Amino acid sequence: MTGATAIREKHDGEMVDRSNVRLWLRLLTCTTVIEKRLKRRFADQYGITLPRFDVMAALDRNPAGMTMGQLSQELLVSNGNVTGVVQTLARDNYISIAPSPTDGRASIVRLTQLGRECFAGIAEAHHEWIDMMLDGLTRDQRTALYDLLGALKVSLAEDKGKEQP
């Protein structure tokens, strides 16, 4: 079923059975394909990058505002990365950065009116694109995939403190 547009999976070069590595590579390939398509569509139709959308989405969910540290934790990226993306969004007036009333070190980041309006339209398109990309799976398949990824997520969280070899 691999037609001309079939997606190749990354390979690690080993010939012996490496089912875990193959599972990981398939996970990575699926995620990468979806992510690149989203990025392309965000850029083409809205002139926005995925990281900026992620920041706006986090702020949309927290209308009272968030600190840089909270954004870093919510988005699973470093503080330096958050600083850079936030500054770009502020430059373009999608968000505002205000000093924290209670901590002189911190800032409170919020969506502006312009930011909220832009985000609403982009979020709707985002949903539609995701729906389309997952449309080829049955509802049962999507549910099963969601549950299995949930198990993986829990397992990875428990992993956190494990020693490395």
Add this chain to the structure above:
Amino acid sequence: MTGATAIREKHDGEMVDRSNVRLWLRLLTCTTVIEKRLKRRFADQYGITLPRFDVMAALDRNPAGMTMGQLSQELLVSNGNVTGVVQTLARDNYISIAPSPTDGRASIVRLTQLGRECFAGIAEAHHEWIDMMLDGLTRDQRTALYDLLGALKVSLAEDKGKEQP
């Protein structure tokens, strides 16, 4: 089951049921967590980046060498990216870049002896790390996840030509 080290999922800010978006975010979160751990371990224990490892893995699988374009297709990244990563590996003498005997525009990239030796050790560690990270799933879960991701991959490939809204 969300302990202190539980991994938060990214959110898109909507309160209505958006199961496809939640599935996508869970996929993204799992992939991101594994990828970041691999990157950290590669850097800490071998002083190498994941993209460089990817290039070496592709070349290990193709001892006769590959062109830049083949690397780009194999690794699902742009030509410009391949150029940059390949040049860095060549600088460090892990790979060699030779003019193609049949096409003056192209180059043939191969692992050097040093590159092969380094890659062998790193690849082994890579397998172990992946095995450990996926160890929390049962064999049946891993098989089911692999198959479901396969269905998703096929579906995404068929997506390729679909019109956007």
Add this chain to the structure above:
DNA sequence: GCTTAAAAATTTAAGCTTGAAATATCGTAT
């Protein structure tokens, strides 16, 4: 009030990534 460790954020250097432009080469048609 002073000292110190910790916290919050910014800055920095290095690497990765894309898409487009530029350059050199190839293959085909005339």
Add this chain to the structure above:
DNA sequence: ATACGATATTTCAAGCTTAAATTTTTAAGC
């Protein structure tokens, strides 16, 4: 032999990302 479209790669600008260093501020202890 020449012209032209296509191909392969490099270069470039812009953005993202990390980890570490730095700066500013806070909180705790004395």
